[in-house]
Amino acid sequence: MKDILVMRDLEQIKAISHPYRVEVFGAFEGDQPQSAKQIAEKLGEPHAKVNYHIKSLLKVGILELVDEKVKSGIIEKYYLPAATKLVIDKSFMQNVDDDVLQSINQASISIFEKISADFYKSAEKSNNGLPKFLDYHNDYYLTTEESKELIGKINDLVKDYLTDKKDKTREDTRTFSIAVIGITKMSKNKQQRG
Template sequence: MRDIEEIKAISHPYRIEILEAFGDEPLSAKQLSELLGEPHAKINYHIKTLLNAGILDLVEEKVKSGIIEKYYLPKAKMVVIDKSILNSGVDSNVAQTLNQASISLFEKISDDFYRAAENNEIQSKHVRHYNQYYLTEDECRELMDVLAEKLGEILKDKDKRDRENVRPYNITIMGVPDLRREKKMKK
């Protein structure tokens, strides 16, 4: 993503969920509504936002029983915010938008985690937590870049649903400043 309007469009956890519902085949608002168990009108509203921001493409229109059904696909398989936005002189509006996008993503991840935990689907082998590492901002960014590159290699072609014995997993890596500990260090 290179545009602040694109980032604003995904600054809603539900839109992230819509994007994640897509596989390789186009989906209609009706299909998304059924997949996500949400009202058709709600799906349509969010699809229009994603379409207007250029995140979704309208790839096909079919007439079914006299009704035009529109089919969409995301323009990209994953959402990545271009470094040029992060490295540019970020004004407070851009920073607020980036923070809201991050919060939306975290809320989506949290919902997925709690849902899996409530269904006894979280296993300790699936969760890694490393704390009390003291890094500069550049070191943290470098670590995240290296991990993203390695994960990209490992996960290449792992988005295929038709393989045997697969289930969907969300993989999350976060470098989050520990502000409580930092505050204690400054005292």
């Protein structure tokens, strides 16, 4: 499994723009192959529904078929994500038409909805005193270059800090989701582009 899959194809972006596919993609943890049945059990969803979305992600190369096992005369297929992180190719963004922009926006919304759902689930549970945090900074004025620089620094810091934190066997650990969101605010008086 690669660290990053650079998406250069509109079909890949459209495939991951479906909110449920973001959830299916996120259900794979680490480098342990999983079947559609295992993912369906983890998500509490029907096998057929999960299998359909896995096939859609497989078709565009976001998931990979890594193993097949015969169990009770049935072939069970095992999958892994092609990479732990998906990014859109910068050159692809230069010739953006309405169809591409709509797909990118939907993918962003789908990812945000997944993050929001995880946050609300966590907020509703006591979690035995485990930390939950949401840090919010607003109304800063940045150039496009400054925003790219900030995103790069945050990504480098998070990646560097989390490098050795994938080991589930370390003592006294819990699973955390870490999300960093930066948005361009739109005001009635001034349309901003970012």
